Amino acid sequence: MPIDLxxxxxxxxxxxxxxxxxxxxxxxxAAVREALPMIRELRADGVSWASIAAALGEHGVMQGxxxxxxxxxxxxxxxxxxxIEKAExxxxxxxxxxxxxxxxxxxxxxxTSGSTVGLSPELRAQSKADDISxxxxxDEETIRRRNRDASLRFLKS
Numbered sequence: 001m002p003i004d005l006x007x008x009x010x011x012x013x014x015x016x017x018x019x020x021x022x023x024x025x026x027x028x029x030a031a032v033r034e035a036l037p038m039i040r041e042l043r044a045d046g047v048s049w050a051s052i053a054a055a056l057g058e059h060g061v062m063q064g065x066x067x068x069x070x071x072x073x074x075x076x077x078x079x080x081x082x083x084i085e086k087a088e089x090x091x092x093x094x095x096x097x098x099x100x101x102x103x104x105x106x107x108x109x110x111x112t113s114g115s116t117v118g119l120s121p122e123l124r125a126q127s128k129a130d131d132i133s134x135x136x137x138x139d140e141e142t143i144r145r146r147n148r149d150a151s152l153r154f155l156k157s
Contacts, residue, residue: 028072031061032080039081049074 032039035056042052057071064070098104118124138146 028061028063028076029080029084031056031059032072032077033084035061036081036084039077049078053077 039052043049053072053074053076056077061072062069063072063076
């Protein structure tokens, strides 16, 4: 049986490209996440998971690595969609819980106006510490002696 060398070269190149594509990481999730609005629309129109998976497979959405590298299946597609939707629900719940907390007034990702750093309003208020005279505090030597005496009492017992 004669071997067609051009066909062999083409086939080997195709398999090499598939092998390289399978090592690029989690592209399946990214592709499904990008197509998710359309997938939801198709599902609402009654299109089956198998048909959507086949269409995604035609557009290069693959699953697996190495020898198991193949177009996405309906089971894998529905599992990925369910996982993405669960993550979205969890993130929405976290945002809602954060919004209800009274101690968090500014959302974490909201940028503050200006680039200067300042004190919060509570700390800017005049405190009672400003009314205390500097003589009310102990000097370094007094603090050192008090700590030494406490240490000596500890060592004696």
